[in-house]
Amino acid sequence: MRKLILILALALAGCSSADPIGAAGDDWTTPGGDVGKSHHSALTDIAASNVGELGLAWQAELGTNRVLEATPVVVDGVMYTSGPAGRAYAFDAATGKPLWSFEPEIDMQVNRTVCCDMANRGVAVARGKVFVAALDARLYALDAKTGRIVWQADTVDDKQRGINSTGAPEVAGNVVVIGNGGAEYDVRGYVSAYDLDSGKLAWRFHTVPRDPKLGPQDHPDLEAAVKTWDPDSRWDIGGGGTPWDAINYDPDTGYVIVGTGNGGPYHTARRSPKGGDQLYLASLVALDAKTGRVKWHYQQTPGDDWDFTSTQPMILTRMTIEGEERPVILHAPKNGFLYIIDRRDGKLLRANPIVRTNWTKGIDPKTGRPIPNPDAANYAAAPKIVFPGTPGARNWHPGSYDPGAGLYYAPVLDIGNLLFMTPGKKPLARKMLNNDAALIFSPDIEAALPTLPPAIATAVKALPAYAEVQRQPFISELRAIDPLTGKTVWAKPMGGWQDRGGTLSTASGLLFQGNIAGQLRVFDARTGKLLRSIETGSSILAAPMTYRVGGVQYVAVMAAWGGGGFPYVPRYSAAYQRGNLGRILVFKLGGGPVPIPPALPPLEVASEAPPQLPGATPETVARGRSLFFANCAMCHANQHRSITPDLRRMQPGTHQAFRQIVLEGLLLPNGMPRWDDRLSPADADAIHAYLIDAQAKTRKDELEKQKRGIALDAPSLAILSSY
Numbered sequence: 101m102r103k104l105i106l107i108l109a110l111a112l113a114g115c116s117s118a119d120p121i122g123a124a125g126d127d128w129t130t131p132g133g134d135v136g137k138s139h140h141s142a143l144t145d146i147a148a149s150n151v152g153e154l155g156l157a158w159q160a161e162l163g164t165n166r167v168l169e170a171t172p173v174v175v176d177g178v179m180y181t182s183g184p185a186g187r188a189y190a191f192d193a194a195t196g197k198p199l200w201s202f203e204p205e206i207d208m209q210v211n212r213t214v215c216c217d218m219a220n221r222g223v224a225v226a227r228g229k230v231f232v233a234a235l236d237a238r239l240y241a242l243d244a245k246t247g248r249i250v251w252q253a254d255t256v257d258d259k260q261r262g263i264n265s266t267g268a269p270e271v272a273g274n275v276v277v278i279g280n281g282g283a284e285y286d287v288r289g290y291v292s293a294y295d296l297d298s299g300k301l302a303w304r305f306h307t308v309p310r311d312p313k314l315g316p317q318d319h320p321d322l323e324a325a326v327k328t329w330d331p332d333s334r335w336d337i338g339g340g341g342t343p344w345d346a347i348n349y350d351p352d353t354g355y356v357i358v359g360t361g362n363g364g365p366y367h368t369a370r371r372s373p374k375g376g377d378q379l380y381l382a383s384l385v386a387l388d389a390k391t392g393r394v395k396w397h398y399q400q401t402p403g404d405d406w407d408f409t410s411t412q413p414m415i416l417t418r419m420t421i422e423g424e425e426r427p428v429i430l431h432a433p434k435n436g437f438l439y440i441i442d443r444r445d446g447k448l449l450r451a452n453p454i455v456r457t458n459w460t461k462g463i464d465p466k467t468g469r470p471i472p473n474p475d476a477a478n479y480a481a482a483p484k485i486v487f488p489g490t491p492g493a494r495n496w497h498p499g500s501y502d503p504g505a506g507l508y509y510a511p512v513l514d515i516g517n518l519l520f521m522t523p524g525k526k527p528l529a530r531k532m533l534n535n536d537a538a539l540i541f542s543p544d545i546e547a548a549l550p551t552l553p554p555a556i557a558t559a560v561k562a563l564p565a566y567a568e569v570q571r572q573p574f575i576s577e578l579r580a581i582d583p584l585t586g587k588t589v590w591a592k593p594m595g596g597w598q599d600r601g602g603t604l605s606t607a608s609g610l611l612f613q614g615n616i617a618g619q620l621r622v623f624d625a626r627t628g629k630l631l632r633s634i635e636t637g638s639s640i641l642a643a644p645m646t647y648r649v650g651g652v653q654y655v656a657v658m659a660a661w662g663g664g665g666f667p668y669v670p671r672y673s674a675a676y677q678r679g680n681l682g683r684i685l686v687f688k689l690g691g692g693p694v695p696i697p698p699a700l701p702p703l704e705v706a707s708e709a710p711p712q713l714p715g716a717t718p719e720t721v722a723r724g725r726s727l728f729f730a731n732c733a734m735c736h737a738n739q740h741r742s743i744t745p746d747l748r749r750m751q752p753g754t755h756q757a758f759r760q761i762v763l764e765g766l767l768l769p770n771g772m773p774r775w776d777d778r779l780s781p782a783d784a785d786a787i788h789a790y791l792i793d794a795q796a797k798t799r800k801d802e803l804e805k806q807k808r809g810i811a812l813d814a815p816s817l818a819i820l821s822s823y
């Protein structure tokens with residue numbers, strides 16, 4: 101009997117210790133599952149033969165309508181995960197009993213410089229602590245048992261810039277590493293490493309240099325980087341390179357590999373006028389985890405002009421290439437290529453396109469450099485339709501790699517966008533949106549033509565890529581890809597271009613993915629055959645994960661719409677049909693049905709607008725429109741059932757308090773910042789006059805539609821720029 105117990109204990113120990121690279125076991129120890137973040141599980145209890153019995157084990161409603169992007173972590177029977185702005189939660193992973201929750205105190209002024217929703221992509225768990233980064237870039241170490249703060253660190257190095265954090269912290273030996281976002285604003289990207297126990301700053305690495313006129317660089321490795329920039333670059337607005345998501349610790353080499361963000365502003369001409377590669381924008385940079393010194397770098401998009409972040413999730417694994425087993429990084433950034441890179445030295449082993457690409461003529465395998473294609477992609481002087489578009493061939497939604505099958509699974513988006521410099525000289529400024537180019541996604545280009553300045557519209561129609569956009573505006577698919585060739589083995593269409601849920605693969609040959617229409621779908625990973633579709637009534641973007649507690653295998657996923665373009669809720673999404681209350685859904689064999697949120701009531705015609713403000717003229721309204729698009733439209737899409745209020749439907753009380761809301765921060769606790777440092781009372785009134793005008797027009801238009809029996813929610817263009 102004792103022997104049997106010993107064997108059982110050994111077997112359990114074997115199960116619960118995850119393979120450091122390759123697959124997660126009973127526990128799912130990082131947001132990516134294993135140390136390599138493969139989003140692949142060795143568990144096989146749930147298989148094709150029984151997936152029909154999968155049902156809800158438990159759910160938790162999180163009381164928020166903002167995006168959920170995290171993949172939960174499960175350690176020793178406890179699930180830890182994060183929600184909007186860096187909230188953290190712990191649950192009994194078997195029963196769903198809430199153990200604790202944590203809400204960081206945040207000055208919501210930070211929302212002024214957050215491009216893509218109050219997202220958070222997960223926690224790190226180590227040494228009895230849970231690490232989470234709040235939206236205001238404060239890093240918290242919480243007691244894993246109680247959720248109480250053990251230490252906290254303000255990671256912001258410059259309060260004058262629009263710095264935020266949305267990524268999961270990464271534990272790397274004795275330190276925890278966190279990066280930041282804000283390259284659409286004025287941020288100089290960096291990662292910071294803190295001692296796990298004391299919270300003391302161990303090292304910091306800026307991904308781009310500072311103004312050389314300030315003296316030597318603040319990090320020795322930036323002396324080499326600064327030579328790749330124009331000395332007269334717009335240092336005052338940061339440069340970008342923000343590492344807002346993928347940071348992977350490689351235990352085999354002791355390196356922290358950091359994916360860096362796009363250049364800011366988008367076009368090199370406005371950033372580093374004489375050009376240059378501009379290290380370390382849009383790169384993978386390997387840092388020594390002990391010192392923060394650069395060990396190697398590989399720049400995927402030198403001199404980025406297209407918002408081509410390299411922050412998309414990385415998978416560290418091993419592959420046999422040309423007869424040699426190598427430790428590699430599998431990485432598909434926004435720029436359309438799937439890269440395989442040697443983890444030891446950053447050597448490029450493969451770079452294959454997985455979508456239409458015209459920003460480059462291809463990657464030179466000898467030098468690893470892309471071959472420029474300025475005729476198709478340089479929009480400094482004339483508009484261009486560039487593939488891929490700024491949403492990226494891949495974005496933050498995790499893919500998975502099954503080392504047994506040798507297949508990479510991921511949502512892939514093949515889309516382009518029209519880019520042109522906004523007419524007139526836009527002042528680039530601190531803490532302001534500085535993507536100084538108008539961009540229109542390819543599905544919208546044709547409809548947007550009549551709204552464009554005629555010269556630009558004519559030039560667009562003459563572009564070879566315009567015919568391509570008309571032929572095939574976009575392809576959004578779940579794909580199984582051979583990483584060595586970039587070839588698609590099988591593909592399944594997604595619901596639309598915004599529909600790109602993260603994935604989970606398992607050793608039993610299953611592939612799990614949620615969609616924004618509200619189904620959790622299970623595919624045969626080898627063939628792509630749909631085995632099961634579970635209706636949840638909640639939009640899903642985050643990646644599912646799996647774990648085993650008490651001998652039972654569970655599958656969990658966080659569900660809520662949002663992220664980039666969050667105010668534009670797609671009509672085909674569950675969020676549009678049933679609202680966007682965030683949930684964690686956990687499944688097991690023999691579980692029950694998922695409670696479906698009730699359908700929202702039908703749309704109502706916009707209420708009557710108040711009389712126009714005294715003295716407001718058509719010029720006031722036009723000036724207000726321009727101010728609205730420059731300052732407000734990033735969050736206020738003025739669409740039906742938007743995540744943020746549709747300001748074409750303001751109630752009388754909101755109209756009355758308009759100045760107080762905009763200038764005095766009346767609704768700051770709700771997330772609406774104050775703007776009195778940038779907007780005068782006359783500016784606020786001009787915006788108000790524009791919105792009163794918009795409300796009156798919307799009401800007239802909707803009354804007409806109602807009279808003619810037309811649905812009120814006709815699609816409208818996503819317009820973010822006042823071109």
Ligand code: CA
Pocket residue numbers: 283284361362407409
């Ligand atoms: Ca960006």
